[in-house]
Amino acid sequence: MGDPNVFEMVEAEAINTSREEDSDFQIIESLSTSTGETSFLITEPRKFPKHKQSKDSIFLRDGIRQIDFVLSYVDDVKKDMELKMERRKEFQLNLCKAGLELEIEDKQDSEDGKTYFVKIHAPWEVLATYAEVLGIKMPVKESDIPPPERSSWNCVLEPLKLPRNVNHPHPEYFTAQFNRHRQELFLIENKTTFFPSSSRNRIVYYILSRCPFGTEDGKKRFGIERLLTSNTYLSAYPLHDGQYWKPSEPSNPVNERYILHKNWARFSYFYKEQPLNLIRRYYGEKIGIYFAFLGFYTEMLSFAAIVGLACFIYGLLSMKNNPSSLEICDPEIGGQIIMCPLCDLVCDYWRLNSTCLASKFSHLFDNESTVFFAIFMGIWVTLFLEFWKQRQAKLEYEWDMVDFEEEQQQHQLRPEFEAMCKHRKMNPVTKEMEPHMPLYNRIPWYVLSGATVTFWMSLVIASMVAVIAYRLSVYATVASFMESETSLKPVRSVLTPQLTTSLTGSCLNFIIILILNFFYEKISVWITKMEIPRTHQEYESSLTLKMFLFQFVNYYSSCFYVAFFKGKFVGYPGKYTYLFNVWRNEECDPAGCLIELTTQLTIIMTGKQIFGNFKEAIYPFILNWWRRRRSRTNSEKLYSRWEQDHDLESFGSLGLFYEYLETVIQFGFVTLFVASFPLAPLLALLNNIIEIRVDAWKLTTQYRRPVAAKAHSIGVWQDILYGMAVLSVATNAFIVAFTSDIIPRLVYYYAYATNTTEPLKGYINSSLSVFLISDFPNRTAPSEKRGITTCRYRDYRYPPNHDWKYFHSMQFWHVLAAKMTFIIVMEHVVFLFKFLLAWKIPDVPKDVSERIKREKLMTVKILHDFELNKLRENLGLNSNLFAKEVMIQENKLQLAKSTM
Structure with missing residues (x-):
C-alpha cells in the first residue's frame, strides 16, 4: 500500500472513473493575481457571492461541496520562493489528477492579508476508490443481534449515563469492506453523508501523503509532510464541523463538535x-x-x-x-x-x-x-x-x-x-x-x-x-x-x-x-x-x-x-x-x-x-x-x-x-x-x-x-x-x-517482647544500639564536649562491652531472615493470584466472541445472497449455468460456517 506506484494506479483509475461519471468535469489553469502561481480548480458557477458566505461555512463557494481538508501557505520572498511555488503548482496539479477538487482563497481575502488557503474536496468517486484501497468497513444491514440485557446496576448508574442519542448516535450495523463495484450492497441513502467526516479526512490525508510534487537527484519527491517540513506549506488540517459553542444551522450537517463540547468537554459533566x-x-x-x-x-x-x-x-x-x-x-x-x-x-x-x-x-x-x-x-x-x-x-x-x-x-x-x-x-x-x-x-x-x-x-x-x-x-x-x-x-x-x-x-x-x-x-x-x-x-x-x-x-x-x-x-x-x-x-x-x-x-x-x-x-x-x-x-x-x-x-x-x-x-x-x-x-x-x-x-x-x-x-x-x-x-x-x-516490629513482637500485656513496649530501645563516645575518632566527634559517656544510633549491633563489639547482633540476622522470608512469601502469593486471575478471565468475553462469529457469518451470508442475485440478473434464462454457480456459492457459504 505504501508504494508510490500504487498511488499512480489509483490516481489514474479515480480520475478516469470521475470523468466517466461526471461529464461536466474539466481542469483549467487560472492565474492567481497575488502570487503568479498556477492553481488547478474545478470549473463550476459560483452559487452566491463571497461576501454573503457565512464565516462558519464548511463548504466551497458553491455551498454544496464540503471542505475535507485545508492547506495554507504564504509567499516566502526570503528563501527558495520560486522552488516552493513550483512544488506547490506540481503538487496541486497531481492532487487534481487524483480526482480531488481544489479551491484557493487569495491572501487579499484572508484576515492577516498574507495567508493563502487551498480548500480540498473529495468527490464521491475518489472516496469510493480509496475507501476500497484502505479497507474501510461500511454498513450493509442493520444488526439483528439484541443488545445486552440491562442489569440491576443500570438503574443505580443511570445518573452517570449520557442520553442514548449522544453516546449511540447511530444504530448498530453489520459491516463489510467497501467495494465500489458493489455499491448496491451498502446502505447508501445519501452519498454526501455516507462516509463520516473522519473517514473523509483520513482518505484525503492518505492521498496527500503519497502525492508527488517533483523530482530531485533522479528520485521522485512526494508527501505533504515533506512539504510542511520545507515550509512550502504552513499547515495541513481537516476542518472542525463548526463552532463548539453553538449548533449548526438546519441546512448544514450536524455539528458533532458542538455535541462533544456540550456532553463531554465540560467540567460540570465530570461524573458522566x-x-x-x-x-x-x-x-x-x-x-x-x-x-x-x-x-x-x-x-x-x-x-x-x-x-x-x-x-x-x-x-x-x-x-x-x-x-x-x-x-x-x-x-x-x-x-x-x-x-x-x-x-x-x-x-x-x-x-x-x-x-x-x-x-x-x-x-x-x-x-x-x-x-x-x-x-x-x-x-x-x-x-x-x-x-x-x-x-x-x-x-x-x-x-x-x-x-x-x-x-x-x-x-x-x-x-x-x-x-x-x-x-x-x-x-x-x-x-x-x-x-x-x-x-x-x-x-x-x-x-x-x-x-x-x-x-x-x-x-x-x-x-x-x-x-x-x-x-x-x-x-x-x-x-x-x-x-x-x-x-x-x-x-x-x-x-x-x-x-x-x-x-x-x-x-x-x-x-x-x-x-x-x-x-x-x-x-x-x-x-x-x-x-x-x-x-x-x-x-x-x-x-x-x-x-x-x-x-x-x-x-x-x-x-x-x-x-x-x-x-x-x-x-x-x-x-x-x-x-x-x-x-x-x-x-x-x-x-x-x-x-x-x-x-x-x-x-x-x-x-x-x-x-x-x-x-x-x-x-x-x-x-x-x-x-x-x-x-x-x-x-x-x-x-x-x-x-x-x-x-x-x-x-x-x-x-x-x-x-x-x-x-x-x-x-x-x-x-x-x-x-x-x-x-x-x-x-x-x-x-x-x-x-x-x-x-x-x-x-x-x-x-x-x-x-x-x-x-x-x-x-x-x-x-x-x-x-x-x-x-x-x-x-x-x-x-x-x-x-x-x-x-522489625513483628520480629520484636514474636521473638523479643517481654511484656505480655503491651508486647511492643520497649521496641524503640531494642532497635537502637549503644556507642561509647570515647570510641569516636577525633575528626567525627562533636567539637563541644559534654558529660555523656554513650549515645544511641539506629542499628542492631552488640554494645561496646560485648565480646563482639559493634558487630551485628543476632536480632539483626533474625530481622534480615524475616525480611527475606516476607519478600519470597508475598511475591509467591501475589504472583499465584495474578496467574490464576489471568488464566480464569478470558481475553475476549464470551458474548463478544459470539457476536463476532455471528457478524462474520451474517456478512458472508449477505455477500452470498448479493452475489446470487447478481448472477441471476447476469445469467438470465441459462438455468444450468445459474444452478452451477449457485452450488459454488453454497459451498463457499458452508465452508465459511464451518470455520466460525
Whole structure:
C-alpha cells in the first residue's frame, strides 16, 4: 500500500472513473493575481457571492461541496520562493489528477492579508476508490443481534449515563469492506453523508501523503509532510464541523463538535460517562481508544482509591495509640535517650523525642494496613489489565477493528521511509517490489541512538548524585543549627534535618526532572527520525522505547534511592561510610525512611500532575489567544471557518504519544511505590477526572481537528503496563521489608517482647544500639564536649562491652531472615493470584466472541445472497449455468460456517 506506484494506479483509475461519471468535469489553469502561481480548480458557477458566505461555512463557494481538508501557505520572498511555488503548482496539479477538487482563497481575502488557503474536496468517486484501497468497513444491514440485557446496576448508574442519542448516535450495523463495484450492497441513502467526516479526512490525508510534487537527484519527491517540513506549506488540517459553542444551522450537517463540547468537554459533566462512539466517529479510532483507556483506568482507580483511603484513615485513627511514637514522644523514654550526632564535628548530640511529630506522621503510612494494601494493589493491577483486555476486545468488535492489524497496520509505509530508500525488495507476502533500507545503512544511527539514550540516562543518575550531595551538605548545615544549644533540651519539631532536606531535595529534583525532559524530548524525536523507521508503528515503538526508558529513570530514580539505598549503607559511629570521602551518607529517621519516600513521591507525583494539566490547558489557550490577536488585523473581513481553525494549535502526530506517556508514568507512581503512599490512587483518580475533561476541552476547543487514524489497541503501551505490573510486586515487597518498619516490629513482637500485656513496649530501645563516645575518632566527634559517656544510633549491633563489639547482633540476622522470608512469601502469593486471575478471565468475553462469529457469518451470508442475485440478473434464462454457480456459492457459504 505504501508504494508510490500504487498511488499512480489509483490516481489514474479515480480520475478516469470521475470523468466517466461526471461529464461536466474539466481542469483549467487560472492565474492567481497575488502570487503568479498556477492553481488547478474545478470549473463550476459560483452559487452566491463571497461576501454573503457565512464565516462558519464548511463548504466551497458553491455551498454544496464540503471542505475535507485545508492547506495554507504564504509567499516566502526570503528563501527558495520560486522552488516552493513550483512544488506547490506540481503538487496541486497531481492532487487534481487524483480526482480531488481544489479551491484557493487569495491572501487579499484572508484576515492577516498574507495567508493563502487551498480548500480540498473529495468527490464521491475518489472516496469510493480509496475507501476500497484502505479497507474501510461500511454498513450493509442493520444488526439483528439484541443488545445486552440491562442489569440491576443500570438503574443505580443511570445518573452517570449520557442520553442514548449522544453516546449511540447511530444504530448498530453489520459491516463489510467497501467495494465500489458493489455499491448496491451498502446502505447508501445519501452519498454526501455516507462516509463520516473522519473517514473523509483520513482518505484525503492518505492521498496527500503519497502525492508527488517533483523530482530531485533522479528520485521522485512526494508527501505533504515533506512539504510542511520545507515550509512550502504552513499547515495541513481537516476542518472542525463548526463552532463548539453553538449548533449548526438546519441546512448544514450536524455539528458533532458542538455535541462533544456540550456532553463531554465540560467540567460540570465530570461524573458522566464519555460518548466514546461519537469521539470515535469524529476523531477516529486512535483517539477514541485513548479516551476509552483513560476512562477505564480512572474507573478502576476508584476501587483502589477507596481501599487506599480506608488504609489512610486506619493509620490516622490509630496514630495516637501507636506504641513506637508513644515511646519516642514520652519524656521519660524518648526524652532520656541521647542520640549520636547526625554529622561530623559541627553536629551535637540530640534527644530522641525531638522527632516525636515526625514519628506520628510516619505511622500514617507505616502501619499494619501497609502489607494488606501492597498485596491488594498487586491483585488490583492484574484485574485492571485483564478487564482492560476484555474492554478492548469489545471496542474492537463495536468499532469494526477485529481484523485491522492483519489487513492494514503492518503494510503501510511511512512516506519519509519511501523517500529515503534507494533500494527495493520483494515483499514475500504481497509479492510486490517495495522500498527497502539495508541494515548497514541503519547501524550507525542505531549506535548513535543507543549511545544517546545511555548518555542521557547517565546524566539523570549524575543529577541524582548531585542532588544527594546537595542533601548531605544541607543536612549537615540544618542539623548543626537545629542541634546547637537546644539539642539536649526536650523539644518537639516536625522539621527534623531528615525531613527538611527531603522536602528541599525533592523540590530541586523535580525541577531537574522537568529541565531534562524538555531537552531529551527534542533529541529523541530527531534521533528516531534519523533511524528511518519503516512504518508508523515502528516509528512510534522506537520513540516509545527511548522516551519511556529515559522518563522511567528520570522520574523514579530518586524514589528508588530513598526506598532501597538511603540509610542502608551508613555504617555506624566511628566507622561511617562517606560519599566521595566528603559527605557522610544519609541516615533514616529513627521511625524509618518510609515517611521520606512518601514525601518524595508526593512532591514529584503531585508536581508532575499540576504542571502537566497547566501545560496542557493554559499553554495552548495563551498561544491561540496571541495568534488570533496578531492575525486579526482586518476585522472587517470574513474570519472564515478555515482561518479560525488555522489559528488553533496543531495537535501533531505525537499528541497522543505524550498523553499515553503521562498516563503510564502516573501508573508507575500508583503501582511501584504504592506501599509507601496509599493515597497515591486517590490523587491519581482526582487528577484523571480533571485530565479527561482537560484533554476533551483542549481537543475540542484549542486544537485543530487531528487527522483520523485507526488503532485496535493501545499498542506497545500495553506491554509496558504489564512489565510495570510485574515489577510493582517486587518493589512493594522490598518497600514493606526494607523501607517500612513493620517487619522489625513483628520480629520484636514474636521473638523479643517481654511484656505480655503491651508486647511492643520497649521496641524503640531494642532497635537502637549503644556507642561509647570515647570510641569516636577525633575528626567525627562533636567539637563541644559534654558529660555523656554513650549515645544511641539506629542499628542492631552488640554494645561496646560485648565480646563482639559493634558487630551485628543476632536480632539483626533474625530481622534480615524475616525480611527475606516476607519478600519470597508475598511475591509467591501475589504472583499465584495474578496467574490464576489471568488464566480464569478470558481475553475476549464470551458474548463478544459470539457476536463476532455471528457478524462474520451474517456478512458472508449477505455477500452470498448479493452475489446470487447478481448472477441471476447476469445469467438470465441459462438455468444450468445459474444452478452451477449457485452450488459454488453454497459451498463457499458452508465452508465459511464451518470455520466460525
